[in-house]
Amino acid sequence: xxxxxxxxxxxxxxxxxxxxxxxxxxxxxxxxxxxxxxxxxxxxxxxxxxxxxxxxxxxxxxxxxxxxxxxxxxxxxxxxxxxxxxxxxxxxxxxxxxxxxxxxxxxxxxxxxxxxxxxxxxxxxxxxxxxxxxxxxxxxxxxxxxxxxxxxxxxxxxxxxxxxxxxxxxxxxxxxxxxxxxxxxxxxxxxxxxxxxxxxxxxxxxxxxxxxxxxxxxxxxxxxxxxxxxxxxxxxxxxxxxxxxxxxxxxxxxxxxxxxxxxxxxxxxxxxxxxxxx
DNA sequence: CTTACGGCCTGTACGC
DNA sequence: TGCGTACAGGCCGTAA
Numbered sequence: 001x002x003x004x005x006x007x008x009x010x011x012x013x014x015x016x017x018x019x020x021x022x023x024x025x026x027x028x029x030x031x032x033x034x035x036x037x038x039x040x041x042x043x044x045x046x047x048x049x050x051x052x053x054x055x056x057x058x059x060x061x062x063x064x065x066x067x068x069x070x071x072x073x074x075x076x077x078x079x080x081x082x083x084x085x086x087x088x089x090x091x092x093x094x095x096x097x098x099x100x101x102x103x104x105x106x107x108x109x110x111x112x113x114x115x116x117x118x119x120x121x122x123x124x125x126x127x128x129x130x131x132x133x134x135x136x137x138x139x140x141x142x143x144x145x146x147x148x149x150x151x152x153x154x155x156x157x158x159x160x161x162x163x164x165x166x167x168x169x170x171x172x173x174x175x176x177x178x179x180x181x182x183x184x185x186x187x188x189x190x191x192x193x194x195x196x197x198x199x200x201x202x203x204x205x206x207x208x209x210x211x212x213x214x215x216x217x218x219x220x221x222x223x224x225x226x227x228x229x230x231x232x233x234x235x236x237x238x239x240x241x242x243x244x245x246x247x248x249x250x251x252x253x254x255x256x257x258x259x260x261x262x263x264x265x266x267x268x269x270x271x272x273x274x275x276x277x278x
Numbered sequence: 279c280t281t282a283c284g285g286c287c288t289g290t291a292c293g294c
Numbered sequence: 295t296g297c298g299t300a301c302a303g304g305c306c307g308t309a310a
Contacts, residue, residue, distance in 0.1 A: 002303060002304085003303060003304090006303075034286075034287090034304090034305080034306090058304080073304080073305085074303090074304090075287090075303090075304060075305080076287090076288095076302070076303055076304055076305095077287090077288075077289085077302090077303085094288095095288085112287095113287075113288050113289065114286085114287045114288050114289080114302090114304095115286085115287055115288080116286070116287070116304060116305075117304090118305095156280095157280080157281095158280070158281075159280080159281060159282090163281085163282090166304090168304095168305085175303055175304070176302090176303060176304085177303060178303095222303080224302085224303070266281090266282065266283080267282090267283075267284090268302095269301090269302090
């Protein structure tokens with residue numbers, strides 16, 4: 001599920017359950033996800049009060065009053081399920097890996113079949129220096145992300161524009177879906193050399209990235225197979241895809257008349273309109 | 279430094 | 295029905 005809009009949607013869903021609450025009991029049901037859990041993981045969480053639930057790129061950052069921050073990545077298939085009042089008892093589903101019970105009696109279950117996600121603990125004082133966060137590019141919905149900044153990040157790059165936008169050092173939070181969507185909105189070809197994007201195109205592209213992410217966040221993200229929101233409701237941005245997973249459909253650009261095509265770049269699907277994306 | 283690729287995992291959809 | 299294959303929203307280590 002998770003690109004920036006889906007992670008932001010998860011953040012908004014779990015924040016009311018966690019913020020200000022104390023973690024009354026923490027259950028860790030296996031030794032690792034993509035990486036091992038840190039030493040004494042559940043003990044370090046237990047008894048801590050959650051001071052803030054924030055997001056950086058596709059990471060959730062759950063700050064605790066003892067000075068550590070729980071860093072969570074959802075990988076490809078990670079999700080949080082809220083069980084109000086601890087509904088569920090001692091019964092768990094397959095791939096329920098971590099269980100957080102709050103002092104309000106609510107339960108948050110982290111479930112991740114593919115285990116590409118991760119959970120670790122980092123010092124809150126050096127959060128930005130955490131290895132997972134240190135190299136990330138600008139937040140696309142922040143004021144720091146401008147056409148000038150994007151142009152500078154793309155300058156001199158020899159790879160395709162599609163591959164460059166998937167690089168989290170260029171801009172943080174885009175994934176395979178929203179890169180295709182943003183490039184279509186900007187009228188730029190995914191095959192274009194990243195370094196060929198100058199000031200004017202970078203300005204257009206930055207605006208398109210912001211717009212598609214804001215629209216998707218407003219829709220609660222995209223739900224393909226899984227549901228995204230922790231309360232089980234569905235995001236609906238998938239109904240607004242202009243090109244992603246829409247091969248052979250008419251291009252939605254007004255007056256274009258082209259047809260959406262599928263291709264594979266660096267082993268990943270790209271969808272685009274050869275007619276209006278140059 | 280940059281870039282491309284394989285691997286990590288499980289679930290699902292599809293063709294035979 | 296069963297079985298094999300390909301593919302899926304991400305990221306990292308390695309090699310060139």
